[in-house]
Amino acid sequence: MSSETLRRPVDEGVRDTPTVYHIPVCPFSQRLEILLDLKGLGDRVAFHVVDITRPRAEWLLEKTRGTTALPVLETPGGGIIKESMVILRYLEDVFPEPPVAQRNPYGRAVENMLITQEGDFGMWGYRYVMNPDPARRDEFRQGMLDRYARIDDFLMQHSPSGTFLFEDFGLAETVFTPFFMRFWFLEYYEDFDLPQDDRYARVREWRDACLAHPAAGQVTREQIVKLYYDYARGAGNGALLPGRASSSFTFDPHWSARPWPPRDKYEHAATDEELGLA
Secondary structure: OOHHHHOOOOOHHHOOOOEEEEOOOOHHHHHHHHHHHHHOOHHHOEEEEOOOOOOOOHHHHHHHOOOOOOOEEEOOOOOEEEOHHHHHHHHHHHOOOOOOOOOOHHHHHHHHHHHOOHHHHHHHHHHHHHOOOHHHHHHHHHHHHHHHHHHHHHHHHHOOOOOOOOOOOOHHHHHHHHHHHHOHHHHHHHOOOOOOOHHHHHHHHHHHHHHHOHHHOOOOHHHHHHHOHHHHOOOOOOOOOOOOOOOOOOOOOOHHHOOOOOOOOOOOOOOOOOOOOO
């Protein structure tokens, strides 16, 4: 299921379903799309796109009580739920079949222990791509490897011979896969990948299986690399870089019509024209 088919505007015909307000290609939003795809329930939640390059609309700020972080889920009764992990568990409760999260108490505890590593893992990857100092590249590369190594150790303890953490692609995979996909920007802009080393063999197998899973087809490598160019230059959340009139996250022109950005993020600042945004 593609994210384009999930993202439909809110109207009177879908008020009996939950509505998710989200940013396109946001990893936290993709988690929700993956969960719904695993359950075969993409049509049971309405996805309403929010343009990250523009200030939040007043009607949306009223719903969120002034906060701007997305995604946000609005229940059919008008309740507002924030934080992607909270929304994931809400959707798992509302649509329990087929289960994605572990139901066995010990299995759920193991799953949650791995999920607790996601925050630091994701944050370090974003700090790495946004780093403007070439002298710190080795520091960030090692930090990224350290985090992969911790996940490898966890998987070797709890699932040494499996592909996923448990038998099937589950909640832990739903949480981590969007970051594995976003870290394509590390491959492109930092030439980073896991070394062919036994220390990372188990986590590499897990990562590659997550990326290949059919429920994780919402975004492509090209899309990530093109849209996240401004992150690689240190500007997140739709902020404009000096000398630029358009964000790489703009809807128009569509990312597929733009050229691939320059890989050199340290010595060259691409113009709107070079990025196909003019």
